[in-house]
Amino acid sequence: MAEHNKYSVLLPTYEERNNLPLIVWLLVKHLSESGHDFEIIIIDDGSPDGTLDVAKELQRMYGKDKIVLRPREKKLGLGTAYIHGIKHATGNFVVILDADLSHHPKFLPEFIRKQAERDYDVVTGTRYSGNGGVFGWDLKRKVISRGANYLTQVLLQPGVSDLTGSFRLYKKAVLEKLINACVSKGYVFQMEMIIRARQFNFSVAEVPITFVDRLYGESKLGGSEVVAFFKGVLYLFATT
Amino acid sequence: MFDGDQEGNTLTEPTRMQAELPHPPGVIAEEALPSRLPSPSQPKTHPYTIPKLYQWLLVASVFMAVWLSYVAGYFKTSLRQEYHDIILVLPLYLLMTFASYSLALLGYRVATFNDCKEAAEELQEDVKEARKDLERKGYKYASDWQ
Secondary structure, three states, X not given: OOOOOEEEEEEEEOOOOOHHHHHHHHHHHHHHHOOOEEEEEEEEEOOOOOHHHHHHHHHHHHOOOOEEXXXXXXXXXXXXXXXXXXXXXXXXXXXXXXXXXXXXXXXXXXXXXXXXXXXXOEXXXXXXXXXXXXXXXXXXXXXXXXXXXXXXXXXXOOOOOOOOOOOEEEEHHHHHHHHHHOOOOHHHHHHHHHHHHHHOOOOEEEEEOEEEOOOOOOOOOOHHHHHHHHHHHHHHHHHO | OOOOOOOOOOOOOOOHHHHHXXXXXXXXXXXXXXXXXXXXXXXXXXXXXXXXXXXHHHHHHHHXXXXXXXXXXXXXXXXXXXXXXXXXXXXXXXXXXXXXHHHHHHHHHHHOOOEOHHHHHHHHHHHHHHHHHHHHOOOOOHHHHO
16 A cells, blocks of 8 residues: 655755755755655756756765756746756655755655645645744844735635745646646745645645744845735736 | 634545636636746646635625615615614724734734744754764865855
């Protein structure tokens, strides 16, 4: 009865030379310890800081079956990075998380356990319920985040508490279908994926996660992000 | 209904079938919008659902129609004067209630937003351990960390 599951972790990177070895090490640690079969697919968008060299070194250390390199010439969208990444993914599940260490791989076994509970199509991490939370946000950032979240809850009624989180586990076929149905980019892309999941009647479960805002490097939430976010919410409000 | 803290919200199995059915022609609102995904060969296909905007508009216009016809005196009721007075300001009253509720909830949620200090400390420790182990395994770019 125990069918064999394999998890393909997609890591789109851009200028993550310092974080990449650490996130890979943590992924290998937590997925090996919990005894899951996995591969890590690194999609580097031509980072000038040599992230790809680091990825190659990691491939040498951990083996070609564990670390798969799918580099691209230049910076392209997140959605296309996923499409590009899953084209050669050999797992039946796909894991998506940020490569900047804001998502801790220690939660992955919990995602996998949750998925198996009722054969969910999607499991998404949430910062807004249970023991979930964030580190490194000031009051202003918290108000914006909570306000934006509340707005989406009221307008879109998505049935999940964290729409913009990007730490997720998908069945591979489900992810492919969702990506093909999505038109947005960036932040909004993550939100659209989960809204479309509801539209397709895919089952979605949540796991509380902690989000540690970038330890190394810049965190980004500018005015243009906020504007893009509101545009995205309105677009989904009017079309889904 | 506005509470977002639902855990493990699931959609039921039988309805999934409907999603697989091709939608009737002519209902893909998406095509009119500029697609920004650079894969024009792939059609955007998803089941059609009534957009939330129209759901809101429908509820709001039904409510306003009933309210306006009451205020304009299109139908006679034998409501007491107090009730009549309340109904006159009902839309404003509802709006204000909703705004207060939202603000209170927002304040509460910001105040109770978990500060995951331990998570950050744990990550620092993990990073140290990872670097040490990577170095021991002969990671070529360990000098990055010096």
